[in-house]
Amino acid sequence: MRKIRDVLRLSAAGLSKRQIAASLGIGPTAAGACLRRAREAGVGWPLPDDVDDAALERRLYPVPTTTAEDWRSLPDWAGDPPGVASQGRTLQLVGGISRRASRRLRP
Numbered sequence: 001m002r003k004i005r006d007v008l009r010l011s012a013a014g015l016s017k018r019q020i021a022a023s024l025g026i027g028p029t030a031a032g033a034c035l036r037r038a039r040e041a042g043v044g045w046p047l048p049d050d051v052d053d054a055a056l057e058r059r060l061y062p063v064p065t066t067t068a069e070d071w072r073s074l075p076d077w078a079g080d081p082p083g084v085a086s087q088g089r090t091l092q093l094v095g096g097i098s099r100r101a102s103r104r105l106r107p
Helices: 004-012 017-024 028-041 053-060 091-105
Strands: none
Touching (some): 004 028, 017 028
């Protein structure tokens, strides 16, 4: 569970981000991000009585309306490595061929 209420309460009491982080056992970056999100959402301390934890979290961490498309393509896990299965060779066979070839090249 997020500690949004505690971060806002301690910030209103005048504590710094580092002091808030140390007292709540979270990182200073997380405390600062929570305060930044609260400032952007227009939320301050004291909170209205009708705001519960779920509503507060929805205001500070809204669900993104659009999803970013991943530009990277996923590998073909079901397929064989390129050039191995198409030639009827396994990786072990290819390794054996290269070892034999390297022995012939030695003086």
